[in-house]
Amino acid sequence: MPITYTSGEQVEVYRFNWPITIGVPATALFLQAWLPRYFPAFAMLDLPLLVTIFFAISRRNPVSGLLTGGAIGVFQDALTSLPIGINGISKTVVGYAASSLGVRLDVENAGARLLVTVVFCVVNKIVYFVVAHLLVNLTVQWSWPHELWSALINAIVGVFLFFALDRFKQRT
């Protein structure tokens, strides 16, 4: 499908009520902190990132997307032992980019969502690596196979998660 520029009237923009806007990210943060205790492999997933991408491509508002991503990332950092702001910066960039892309692309079908999620997972990791290594001087190792596999697994989980969250959309 060719990528064409579409105006705001042609692309559907959705909104969410306040309980969903706050409850879904909070639940994602809680599950990300609690589930790895019983399923250590769950640490490879990034539920807050998937929620950031979903809200960004649904609202199609760059300001709203970057603020949502920043808030989710900051709270995610607060639950780790790392300085607060690393995930905040990376998810701010992802939120802005996803919402900007959502204005131009129709990402309602599963294939587009899978591809978009893979790309933004890799972007999130790259920004995270740059910030952690250059700004905070953390020892962060990069492995392309590991990051690509992680992005693919997150994208597959994200497709199902997005379809589950579609029921909470409200047309503006």
Added chain:
Amino acid sequence: MESVLGRYKNLIVLVGVLFAQVLGLAVQVKRTTDTQSSRLIRIWAVDSVTPFEKMLNWMHGGSWNLWHNYIYLRGVRAENRGLKAEIERLRLEQVRLNEDAAQARRLQALFAFKEQFISQTVAAQVIGSGGSEQSRIIYIDKGESSGLKPDMAVITVDGIVGKILRVFRSTSQVLLIDDQSSGVGGILETTRLQGIVRGTRSGEVVLEHIMTDNPVQAGELVRTSGGDRIFPKGLPVGTVTRVGNGPDLFLSILIRPAANLNKLEEVLVVTKLVEQEPNQLETGPVRAADILAQRLPSVPDKPATNDATKGTDSPAPSAPVAKKPAEAASTPIAPTPPKAIQKISPGQQSASSPKPGSPAVKPTGSAPGALKPATEKSPPPAPIQVLDPTGSAPKPKPVAPPADATQPAQPQDGPQ
């Protein structure tokens, strides 16, 4: 101006938010040396998540206890019987180990060495994790109100787990030893080489700063060296699984942690360490025979050996000792006795009274002549009578102890 702001509004907001976050990072990085205080956002985030984790953990524990303690009771009686037998075996082993410890303390006292002893611990339950591969931490349900402070050691019965990183009101953050920012002083048990145990990005645990010309083999135990002043010396860290060449002139030693860091449920926080010279005076030596004399009533006597013991006036110490040669070969104590023998120098051991209760201790040269079966009366006949199932008159040739036949010069029978 308005058109520029309107046109690039989104980009301006993005730059503003990123700048604010970078500024926040800069402030934090500048103050990382202060571990006593925490940022308010961190306290809010932890306080908003940990109550739900505690509640879910309580519900999970309650349902597990209900199932395990009231519904799933199969094999409890048999397990109880087996556990009691295990307790008895361990008490016997403890006697031997106490001797080794007393010997070590006497030597340490000679050199005025001071040891760190764990004098107080607080048990805590694991309620959550950091949720990130880059930060391997866990949360426990004890905090400042329980007397916890940063840099306290966290351990389990299997080995060390990590150290307290941050303390909140009723929760604490624990940095695991497989985190890349963690560092523990380690020492190889056999070669006594000291290094630093660190975590890697992938969650593995490695021992660093061991030169390549030092012999290190897979299977060696790694313990804490006490050099980091956080963990007391001697706690198990893990086992060497792979040795290879690392950067520069150092080895790359991979360790499997002794504690299962992926399935932690309960941990102990060391809240108090006492540094003192080891005491020379220990409680009086406890004989294994005395422990066996306190045999638990629910553990059934083994019919084959017990029937023979009841035939004569066997003094309590000698009867159980007579069974030792047959049992010693089957007990798992067998691998460790050689070490015990090496630690206890024969010259010193012979100065003290020999311990009939410890089968591994074979005092050499301590009047072996008195234990020869040629002396038919008093002590030697007792073991012979013990092993004769028919209870007939004592005979000079022992039937039961085939171990004696293979080791004729070793006085394993009876107290002296």
